[in-house]
Structures are given as structure tokens and as C-alpha cells.
Amino acid sequence: MTSAGAAPSGARGRGTRSERFVICGDNLLTLRIVEALRRQRGHGTEIVVVVADRTGRYVARIEAAPGVRVVEGGRSDDDDGTFLAAGVLGATAVALVDREDVTNIHRALRVQEIDPSVRLVVRLFNTGLGARIEGILPTATVLSVSETAAPSFVAQAIGRNTRQHVRLAGRTFVVAGRREVREAALVCGLAANSQTGARGGPRLLPDDSDPADFVLARAESRARVTDQLSRPRTERLRNAVERSVVLVRGSLTRRLARATLALVGLFVAGTMAFATVGGYSLGDAVYLAVLDSAGAAQPDTGASVAVRVIQAFVTVVGIAIIPLVTAVVVESAVSARTVDRTARRAPRRDHVVVVGLGNVGQRIVTTLRERGVPVVAVERDEDTAGVGAAARARVPVVFGDATRERVLREAGVENARALVAVTSDDATNLQAALTARSVQRAVRVVLRLRDDDLAGRVERSMNAISRSVSYVAAPVFAAALRDGQVLATIPVGRRILLMAEVAVGRASLVTGLPVSVLAEPGEVRVVGVFRGAGPDAVLEMPPRPRRALKVGDRLVVVATRGGLGTVLERCDSRTAVGR
Incomplete structure (x- = not known):
């Protein structure tokens, strides 16, 4: 470990086998990205973390991770020496993951001045801004933590009755129970509840010979996905009627x-x-x-x-x-401005109560609305930015302390299908969940909990579902650092599966080998291969097992976090494939 101003150890050029990733940030997401990169089992990989202050909450845990070097500094506008000490010149990729959008953009511009060709991964909440900065940051991949994590919370809140959809090359795929899809539509098994994995819970990505209870399937057949097509319309109609009643009563x-x-x-x-x-x-x-x-x-x-x-x-x-x-x-x-916020006395049923309208909460609210699911938000602070987003989405907001039974009853928790507590405070989320369960014992509870040990114990003791935003988002950032594109995150219990697109690089030894060499039971399934480039590329699904891989082929894989790292490494570097 070094401090600002020290020469980076082991600085290497781009033409060698080693990799160096620089991460600027000292928050929980930084720690999770470090853990995700270390799971990828890369040989000679160097991880450098730039922190503003070594006394930060997560810095000690980041420093304790093997193979991680911490550099302190980067706070002043002209402190480019910190980035040079961290080794951004010649780095494989640099991630800017501070909580402030402006800080990340400023640092990205500074890093680009040092090395214009370095790959950048920039955390921004404002995705509209992210889409517009490509002109000034041509090598940047812009990711939103809240936008990445929200679908996982939504999927757990609404359950399997409303399936998760994935769009790929003009096709729609659906994550569903095995009994809900036809054999011909099946792409691959995702989890088998009857088998226990190494970390407990369902076994992920079982062999084709093993029965899977949770699968990925094609959704072309309208007859077999009636609930996806008709239920949202029904829910939107019911929500519109309910909204009319709310407006009349609120007026x-x-x-x-x-x-x-x-x-x-x-x-x-x-x-x-x-x-x-x-x-x-x-x-x-x-x-x-x-x-x-x-x-x-x-x-x-x-x-x-x-x-x-x-x-x-x-x-x-x-x-x-x-x-x-x-x-x-x-x-x-x-009262037009306040009807949306205070029209909470109208009876509601089968809706989702979202506690907290921060960055993640407002993404969850808008995603639920887009899917036609009735939703009511609970927020303590009337000046929170998410209140405006909820108003634009025509979502009623109950103002008050979500840990109080009266407030949750005003939100209709006694008739809700689920409660999603995603404030920035673990204790508030847990207390809100316990209060909701005291009102309705059968309500589905999804919690945002940062502490892994607490999350595991809460799940076991109260049959709830816990999620850490950084836990869900970190694999996506890690994949982007390795030049992979995550198409979807698929929650399975407390674990996450990733559907991603990975390109076969020129330096990879998998070139010329069959697709089957990359498959690893329980870790990696290759479900498709794009042959060709650009708009003329053809998706081969399923891929022919003996078809040799070529440079430029893009693989569609479903993998665990560690499994995706292995695929990225094998497709990008000259790492032998031991088969």
C-alpha cells in the first residue's frame, strides 16, 4: 500500500498479461467492486483504490483485501499526482464511483487528460446526463447504481406471478417457474430448489440432466405468457379506476x-x-x-x-x-399539487408499499408503475427529490415515519402484496418491516440491508428477502471494467445471476475452441453466440457445441458473479483453458 505521491508498484504497459484496475471512491460500492474483481481469479491483476480520506468507513476493509493498494488524495482540483501514483496511465480500466455525479464527471475528465485511451466506468444517477457525455468521454461506460439494482428489488417484491423480462436482439426472454413455460421455449435452467448449492439455498445453473425449478425461456408465444400481456393491462385499468376515485376523494x-x-x-x-x-x-x-x-x-x-x-x-x-x-x-x-401526495385514504389492495424515496426508492416506484403494478410510497421528508419523481409518476405519497403503524396503515399495508423498505438506514428498514408484519403477517417483505450478516439472519428469522444495492450493482461495474456488458441481473434468493454479453478478444486462447469449453456447471452457461458484427450479426441460440469460437464473436452467458469473471478473463487474455 502506498500514499499519494508514491510511485505505483508494478506499473505495466498494455501489451502484457497483467491487468490494473483503478477505482476512485471510498464507499460500500467500492468495496463490493473490489470483492467482485478478486472473485474473478485473474492472475497478476492489480487493484488500486483512490480514497479521499483513509479514515473513511469502508477504507479499512478495502485495505485488508489481499492484493489491493490504497492511495489517499484526489480531493483538490489540481491533484493529478494522486491519479498518476495510482497508475491510471496504462491502466486496464478506471472506475469513478463517488456518490456525487459532478465529482465523478470531473475526475473522469482529469483521468482522460492523463490517458485518453483508458477505459472509464462512471457512476451517475442522472442517466439522461450520462447519455449526453459520450461526446466528451468517448471511452466511458455510464452506469447507475439505482437503475441497476431496482429491477432486482422489483422482481422480489412482485414475486414470480409477474415475470422478469430480458430483451436481446429483438427477442424477449422471460425468467419464470419451470411449469409456466413450454419445453420448446426453454433456454436453460437457472436454479434447482431440490438441490443445495455450496453456499446453501437452491443450486444455481444445474446441468440439463438435472431438473430446474427456475428457468430462462423464450417469450415469443403469446398464448403461454398471457399473464405478462393481460395482467399488466388489467392492473393498469384497475389502477386508473382507483386513481379516479383517489382524485375525486382528494379534491x-x-x-x-x-x-x-x-x-x-x-x-x-x-x-x-x-x-x-x-x-x-x-x-x-x-x-x-x-x-x-x-x-x-x-x-x-x-x-x-x-x-x-x-x-x-x-x-x-x-x-x-x-x-x-x-x-x-x-x-x-x-389542491392539485397535493392530491397525489395526500390521497392515501382510498382503499387499495394488492399494491406495493415502497418506504424511502431516495435514488433507489424512486427508481423502484417508477419501475413498478411502468409494469402496471399499483404502488404507494412512504417518505419522511417532503423535500426529498424522489417526491417530485413520484408525483410525475402519479404515485400517492404518505408522509411520515414508516416505523409507525399508523403511517403504514395509511399506506394500506394491511392489504398490500409487498413492502419494500429501501431507506439509507438499515435500522429504519428493519423496523418498518417488523411493523408491517405486525399489521399483516402474510405481507411480502423486501429489505435494503448493507450488513451481510444481519441480512442473512433477518432472512432466516422472519422469512424476508434482503438486498444490498451495492451487492447487486457491483458485478455489473466489475464486468464493465473488464469490457463486458451485463444485460440483466436475475435474483435467486440472496444470490445473483448475471446475463451478460462477452466478446472474444484477439489475445484469447479460446479462439478456435468449441463453445463447450467455457461452460462450467453451477457457474457458467453459454446460451447464445452472435456471429458477425454490427447490424448484420446473427444470434445463434442455442449455440452449436462444436462450433469453433472466432475473434469478435459475442457470447451471451448466464453466470454467477465469479463465473462471469472467469469468462471475461478467458475471452480477453491469453489464459489457457484447462479442459
């Missing part, structure tokens, strides 16, 4: 609602009086009542006393209705 105060009902009742009574006492048909009775209530009554002294009384009565009711309608319109306009 009326209790007194105004009572006055409205009273006047409507009087109007109906007048109509029925015209039809019975006056002897008019029902159509004529409604016609007269409407005209009279609108002030268009014509005096008729020749009419019977009963009809004249009814006509006068309905006219007076109509006079009262006009200011009432005006009051409703004015109040609706005044």
Missing part, C-alpha cells in the same frame, strides 16, 4: 362532500316527485328536473299545485348546485 373536503351528496339527493328526489306526483314519464321527469335546476324553468300557473311546488323546489336546489360546482372546481385546482 373534496368532508363538508363539501356531504353538501354534494345532499344536493344530489334532493335533485333525485325532485326527479322522482315529477315522475310520481306530477304524473310525467321518467324521461320527461329527468328533462324537467335538469332544466329547472339549471334555472331554465318556465312559470306555468295552469299547472297543478304539486307540480308548481316541485318545480320551485328543484329550481332552488339548482341555484345551490351552481356555487357548489364552482367550489369543487376551485378546490380541485388549489
